Amino acid sequence: MSDDAVFITVEGVEGAGKTTCLGLIEQKIRDRGRDLLVTREPGGTPLGEDLRTLLLGHRHDGMADDTELLLMFAARAEHLHAKIEPALTSGSWVLCDRFTDATYAYQGYGRGIDLQRIAALENWVQGERRPDLTILMDLPVEVGLERAGKRSAPDRFESQALAFFERVRQGYLAMAADQPQRFRVIDAAKPLADVTAQIASVIDAFFADSAS
Template structure:
């Protein structure tokens, strides 16, 4: 039986790292074999591309170059890691996926969404996550958290206007696909955030059991 593909999305400072580990433990407690990965990255080639994208060596990178590098890493990620795991029956838990391209490159960079859709169709062939958890919080709160965490990468160095566009794009995706994308208020306490995540996942588990 094919495994399930779960992604976690959100702006800067949304707490993805902490909550991804919480989600991984929940999935494993249900008896699922979990492959944890991230984008951009997930493979040797993908991690090299990640360094190009997040580092400051190429600060003036053209927007189209950025988008194409992300989908190049994604193509390798799908071929080498995600698809083999799903076909083997494992559950894949991924830190960001194509929703991030629509939010950051489509919303933040203002790249035509149709161009992103064309790349999505070419690279993914119709594959979408089975469930996406969107950790949402006000931009100023997220940037304050991210700034206290570490030195900003190339994306984190963008300003409020950019991240407002990113957040709005994510929320538009969630509104358009409510069955797949579940919004979690990441501005709440960690306990409340994880309580909500657990509720979403348990409902997802029940739906999987009923469909078998």
């Protein structure tokens, strides 16, 4: 890989420590002198943030699964058009809190929507755009939900049953196993110092590979 713009995503179930991970990755990229856009999904644009409110809030509890899926991709289409693609085209790196892997995990494995239907939307909305590196923060679901419950009241997704999150986690792990060239799995159940060391090692190795 060259020094061209790079697209990095961070994934994981609730309470996995994505915020800590994102902060460390951001610092290491900026320390290397790279321009960087840090963003999130759903969200990242004014329209996307409005859709995020609809998706995460409880005003529309009982939303149809297909509606949820299409709103996710509507937000993503705007995100790509308004922020991600312009940043990458300008040579900036992009670091995104969740991307399409989350849709496969939550709407596919979690909700049970056919993965081929998600793939069709992915190809339509994204073309050939895929992350160059995806860091998966993995930990037992019960641990993650306990952590998430301490920080705020549960949103519409966090209110799902435990079995839902077990399916989400297994979906993430299945994708990581199928695409080892892109995914790096972090054991997020370990102490913070160990987790940050794992992340630092992944980013350092990524830069080393980029230089070769």
